[in-house]
Amino acid sequence: QSAGGEATNENKFLNTDSSTGSVETTIKPLPFKDPNFIHSGIGGAAAGKKNRTWKNLKQILASERALPWQLNDPSYFNIDAPPSFKPAKKYSDISGLPANYTDPQSKLRFSTIEEFAYIRMLPSDVVTGYLALRKATSIVS
Amino acid sequence: QGCVDHPIVLTEAVCNPLYSRQMMSELLFECYQVPKVSYGVDSLYSFYHNRRQTWPCSGLVISSGYQCTHILPVLEGRLDAKNCKRINLGGCQAAVYLQRLLQLKYPGHFAAITLSRMEEILHEHSYIAEDYIEELQKWRSPEYYENNMHKMQLPFSNKLLGSTLTSEEKQERRQQQLRRLQELNARRREEKLQLDQERLDRLLYVQELLEDGQMDQFHKALVELNMDSAEELQSYINKLSLSVEQTKQKILQAEVNIEVDVVDSKPETPDLDPLGSEQSLEDVESINEFEPLFAEEQPEVEKPVAAVQPVFNLAEYHQLFLGTERIRAPEIVFQPSLIGEDQAGIAETMQYVLERYPKEQQAVLVQNVFLTGGNTMYPGLKARVQKELLEMRPFQSSFQVHLASSPVLDAWYGARDWAVEYMTREEGWITRKDYEEKGGEYLKEHCASNVYVPIRLPKQAPRTTEALAPSRVLTSSAGNPCEQA
Numbered sequence: 001q002s003a004g005g006e007a008t009n010e011n012k013f014l015n016t017d018s019s020t021g022s023v024e025t026t027i028k029p030l031p032f033k034d035p036n037f038i039h040s041g042i043g044g045a046a047a048g049k050k051n052r053t054w055k056n057l058k059q060i061l062a063s064e065r066a067l068p069w070q071l072n073d074p075s076y077f078n079i080d081a082p083p084s085f086k087p088a089k090k091y092s093d094i095s096g097l098p099a100n101y102t103d104p105q106s107k108l109r110f111s112t113i114e115e116f117a118y119i120r121m122l123p124s125d126v127v128t129g130y131l132a133l134r135k136a137t138s139i140v141s
Numbered sequence: 142q143g144c145v146d147h148p149i150v151l152t153e154a155v156c157n158p159l160y161s162r163q164m165m166s167e168l169l170f171e172c173y174q175v176p177k178v179s180y181g182v183d184s185l186y187s188f189y190h191n192r193r194q195t196w197p198c199s200g201l202v203i204s205s206g207y208q209c210t211h212i213l214p215v216l217e218g219r220l221d222a223k224n225c226k227r228i229n230l231g232g233c234q235a236a237v238y239l240q241r242l243l244q245l246k247y248p249g250h251f252a253a254i255t256l257s258r259m260e261e262i263l264h265e266h267s268y269i270a271e272d273y274i275e276e277l278q279k280w281r282s283p284e285y286y287e288n289n290m291h292k293m294q295l296p297f298s299n300k301l302l303g304s305t306l307t308s309e310e311k312q313e314r315r316q317q318q319l320r321r322l323q324e325l326n327a328r329r330r331e332e333k334l335q336l337d338q339e340r341l342d343r344l345l346y347v348q349e350l351l352e353d354g355q356m357d358q359f360h361k362a363l364v365e366l367n368m369d370s371a372e373e374l375q376s377y378i379n380k381l382s383l384s385v386e387q388t389k390q391k392i393l394q395a396e397v398n399i400e401v402d403v404v405d406s407k408p409e410t411p412d413l414d415p416l417g418s419e420q421s422l423e424d425v426e427s428i429n430e431f432e433p434l435f436a437e438e439q440p441e442v443e444k445p446v447a448a449v450q451p452v453f454n455l456a457e458y459h460q461l462f463l464g465t466e467r468i469r470a471p472e473i474v475f476q477p478s479l480i481g482e483d484q485a486g487i488a489e490t491m492q493y494v495l496e497r498y499p500k501e502q503q504a505v506l507v508q509n510v511f512l513t514g515g516n517t518m519y520p521g522l523k524a525r526v527q528k529e530l531l532e533m534r535p536f537q538s539s540f541q542v543h544l545a546s547s548p549v550l551d552a553w554y555g556a557r558d559w560a561v562e563y564m565t566r567e568e569g570w571i572t573r574k575d576y577e578e579k580g581g582e583y584l585k586e587h588c589a590s591n592v593y594v595p596i597r598l599p600k601q602a603p604r605t606t607e608a609l610a611p612s613r614v615l616t617s618s619a620g621n622p623c624e625q626a
Binding site for chain 2: 074078079096097134
């Protein structure tokens with residue numbers, strides 16, 4: 001089971017699967033669809049004929065924020081979990097063991113001497129990969 | 142016939158944005174002409190399906206799906222939406238994390254480490270450690286590693302690249318090369334002979350000019366030929382006639398040496414030309430040069446080779462060793478700092494949610510902690526949650542943790558139960574009339590739904606705009622539940 005609602009509401013085309021027998025191709029006649037239906041998302045004045053102005057999640061949330069919410073009302077962005085108060089534990093980038101040491105040259109964390117030797121032999125793209133995994137890459141290098 | 146003529150039960154996100162619900166209602170009512178619709182939250186349907194005592198009951202629902210994890214307190218059967226929290230980590234992020242870990246560890250198999258294989262590893266070989274640090278210490282020892290490390294075999298083919306020919310074929314190829322080289326050399330010599338001959342003739346003609354006494358023409362010709370004096374001309378002539386003689390000799394020799402029929406073929410492939418050596422190179426030498434080139438150019442032959450000795454065990458090269466990755470990947474939902482997310486993990490968020498309630502309600506909620514969702518199917522999750530609760534609850538207080546009976550499908554079963562029960566009742570269904578009067582984002586609350594906030598969205602199409610308060614009029618009829626994956 002997934003938090004299916006999000007997927008549901010972001011991708012409208014998926015929802016055609018909810019009615020049995022409806023096919024994705026536009027060539028076959030769709031038995032459940034009202035043939036005269038045009039979605040209100042199509043044909044916005046600025047969009048023109050071809051593009052459907054579907055919004056992605058960021059746009060949806062941005063426009064939701066602009067609505068007159070009360071202070072205690074639950075909304076999609078109010079529900080985000082707060083950032084952690086406890087300091088993060090450090091684990092080695094290579095093996096996942098608790099890491100007490102950091103390599104000053106590459107900023108990777110390691111826990112044993114063998115790991116350190118291994119780190120020093122790594123090519124730079126692997127090093128950047130490990131840092132990116134931890135979101136520890138700095139823009140100013 | 143242009144419509145769907147049965148009601149639909151649909152799941153949506155917790156605190157679904159009004160815009161999304163509006164889009165969805167519009168699609169259902171206007172395009173598919175559905176008679177009525179009910180929206181609900183999937184984890185609450187699952188909770189409803191797994192209810193033990195008489196309904197309504199309270200509990201803390203922890204639902205972890207593919208995209209995100211929710212912590213939802215349920216009080217008296219209704220979602221307390223103010224205090225829900227959502228962590229934006231789920232099975233998808235765990236799979237991506239595992240994939241990157243393995244790709245960095247085995248850079249040679251970058252393409253072979255796909256997301257679907259990662260999901261398979263997560264489903265079958267990963268577990269959640271009850272005490273993460275202690276478990277990691279266990280992994281330090283080599284015997285534990287040997288015993289518990291899982292080797293994943295990647296698919297590979299045993300075909301070796303390069304020449305896989307038998308010796309006779311090699312010999313035949315050599316002969317072919319020889320033949321071709323000979324042809325090439327012969328043709329080259331002839332061309333050179335021709336050119337040299339022409340040049341020699343020209344030079345001789347210029348010399349004749351000198352002898353005949355036509356000085357002006359002679360000098361002009363000299364300039365054209367880029368020479369300075371008659372002596373230079375003479376020396377050139379000498380050299381040229383010498384080389385012409387040599388070339389003629391070689392041609393005669395080559396014709397004698399050719400044993401095989403030189404087929405009058407088309408011009409030789411141009412890729413041999415750049416390597417074409419000067420005339421002084423022996424044929425044998427050039428053949429040796431061409432061998433390695435030929436080997437590369439030869440397309441792979443499918444014949445099995447028994448003669449090649451394996452340098453390393455090919456099967457072992459294509460194996461991935463999973464050690465601590467088995468517990469690291471599912472751990473991100475408890476410690477998002479592994480990925481760099483600064484949200485709190487499940488344990489801390491649970492504590493945060495519980496602390497927003499007075500103590501009595503905390504005790505009530507904690508008596509019924511309910512785990513559901515596909516991402517909760519790791520072995521060891523229940524024990525871990527129990528340990529976390531033990532750490533955060535006051536000394537000697539009790540708590541209970543339950544897992545859904547079938548975490549993946551329970552939402553559907555719950556929706557089915559709800560629909561069957563509320564079939565003839567009116568509660569919880571949004572009819573087409575309601576949609577038309579009150580707009581697409583209207584929601585009727587029921588035991589498994591979101592909380593409705595009465596805000597009207599500005600519409601693109603003209604509609605009647607009425608401000609309204611959430612009414613708890615409940616309507617229902619025969620339903621056919623639909624699960625949205």
